[in-house]
Amino acid sequence: MNVDRITEKLNILADAAKYDVSCASSGSDRKNKDKGLGNASNGICHSYTEDGRCVSLLKILLTNHCIFDCAYCVSRKNNDIKRAAFTVQEVVDLTINFYRRNYIEGLFLSSGIFKNADYTMERLVHVAKKLRIEHNFNGYIHLKSIPGASEELMREAGLYADRLSVNLEMPTEAGLKLLAPDKNRQDMIDPMRFLNQEIIRNTEEKKLFKNAPMFAPAGQSTQVIVGATPESDQQVLQSANYFYKNFNLKRVYYSGYVPVLADKRLPALNTAVPMVRENRLYQADWLMRFYGFHVNEIVNNQNPLLDLDIDPKLSWAIRNMQAFPIDINKADLQLILRVPGIGLLSAQKIVAARKFARLGWEQLKKIGVATNRARYFITCKSNEFERRDLTGQNIKQFIMAQSQSKYIKNTQTQLNLF
C-alpha cells in the first residue's frame, strides 16, 4: 500500500464529502450474519468534529472528478482544485480497517460524476457488493444515488445498501435551475419514486416470506441546502413535508450553505453559515415528525420565516395563547407535547407518573421539564401559577431575557478560556 498516496486521496475525498451533512447510521436492523463482521442497528456517533457534528460513518467521495458544474459545490467542473479517485479496493480496505478498530459504523459513499451517471453508480454499487459478499460485512452502508442512474443499478444498490439518498440540493426547482443548470429535478424525483415503490414492495414481500432479501432497510433520505438561494422557510419546510408524505423519506437534512466559491449567483464568500436557521429548521422538522404538528402550524403565509430568536414550538405557543394554560395532571399526551419546555420523554414520564400522584413543580423539574419556559403555559398541583394576563410578546421577552443572560455568561467564560 502506498501510504502517502492513500493519505492524500483520503484528505481530498473526505474534505470534498463533508458538506453532505447526513450522518445517521440508524434505522437499519442488519444483523451479524454467520459470524461475519459487524451489524447495523443502533447508530452510534463514534466521534464529534470540532464543530460538534457526529462522526459515525466513513464519509467520502469515490472521486471528486465531475462533469457537472453546480455552483454551490467545491467539486464542480470549473473549480481549480486537486482531483483524486479511489479504487474500489481502496475504499473497501479503509472501511474494513476503520470498522475493525471501532472508529465507524460503516460507509457513506458518494461521488462526483465521471463519464456519466451509470458508469459512476456502477462503481458505487461495486464497493457495496464487495463489502457484503467478499467480506461478509454487515455494518452500515449508505450509498448516494447518482441522479439519472438506471433502475437496474438502483435496484442492485438497494440490495447491498442500508440507505440510499438522492439529494434535492435546492428546495425548489427554480433554485436548482439557477445554481445547477446541468441537473434536472425530475432526474432526482424519478429515482426517489422508484426506490419508494421498491421499498414498499419489499416490505410486502417480507411479510410473506421471512427470507426475502432486505432492500434498503434504513430507507431513503435527502438533503437540501439552505441559504444559497432566497427560498423562505415556508418553502423549505413545505417541500420537506411533501417528500415525507409522498416518498416516505426517513429524513430530510438541512445543510446551511457554507460559502466555498465566489460566484455572482451565490452569497458572498464572507457570508456567515446560517447555523441558527439550520438549527431552527431541524427543530421544526422534529415538530412535524414527532410532536404532531402540521407544517402549516409552524410556517404559513403570515409567518413564512422561522423566528431565529426562539424555537418554533415556543413561537407557535405564543401565537396560540388561547390553547393555554393546560392542566398537566389531566391533559392528553398530545397537548402536553405542545408545551414549550416539555420534550418527548418528559411528556411520557408525566403521563406515567400522574397515575400515582398529582404532580407539582418540584416533580416536574425532576422529570426534566424546563419549568422556566413551561410555567407560562401550564398549571399543576400547586397554587403558584402564572396569574398575570401576559401576551405572547411579554412571554417571549421574559424567556429571552433569561436565556440572553445565560448566553452572555457563556460567551464570557469562553473568552476567559481561549
Place this chain on the structure above:
Amino acid sequence: MNTLIYDGTFEGLLTAVFEIYERKLYPVKLLKGEWHTSALFEEVIPIVTDEARASRVLRGLRKKLSAAGVQRLYISHMAEIAGEDCNVLGFIRHVFDSDQNIEEDYGNKYVMRLSEILKMVRREKHRMEAFVRFQKLNDGTFYAAIEPDFNVLPLLIKHFKSRYADQKWMIYDITRAYGLYYDLHDTQFIEMDFAELNKPVNVIAAYSEDEGIYQNLWKNYFASVNIASRKNTRLHVRHIPKRYWRHLTEKI
C-alpha cells in the same frame, strides 16, 4: 440509626434487605467494605451474604416489579456509583412498602433517582460503545483500554460480541483493573498484570505492522471532515468530555 456493612455484591445487598425487614433495622446506613477495618470506628452490623436469603428477597422483587424493572435495579447497583447504595435501598423499600408496582412513580424521590442513575449508566455504556478504540496487536487481537466513570464493562458484552464476531478482542477497564476478552467463541472476564506489559518497548513491539498506518489515516480523516467556519468548541467538548480524550486515537 444502624450501620450495616456488606460485601458490595448484589446478593449482599439483598441479604441486607432481608436483615433490615427481619430485624426491623430501619433507619440504616449501608456501607460497602470489609468489616474489621470500619469496626474500629463505629458500631456496625456485618452482613454476611447469604444466597438463600438473597434469593427470597429477589423472588419478592420479581413479584412486585416487571422483569425489566428488576434488571434496571440490578444495573443501578452494579454500576458502583459512590454514595448511591442508600437510594437503591430506598427504592427497594418503596417496592415492598407499596401494594402496586411503583416502577413509574416518578413523583417518588427514589424512583426518580433510580431513573437518573440509569440514565447516567446508559450514557456511559453508549459512550464506551462509541469511544472504544481497538488497536491491532501482532497476534491479531484487537485491544482497547477504557476508563469509564462507572462499572459498565459487563453491559458491553452483548454489543461487542455481536458486532465483532470474527476477530479476537479485549476491552480492559484500567480503573477497575479487569477486562473482557473474546476468543472467537465466547467472552470471559480477565485480570492482567500490566507491570511488565506496559513498558514502552513491549507495547510498541506488540502492535501489528499496519496499526500505525490506520491510526494515522483515521487522524487525517478526522482533521479533513472538520468545517472550520462552523467551529463550536463548547458543543464539541460537551459531546466528548476531555477525560475521554486520552484513549481516543483522533484526539491523541
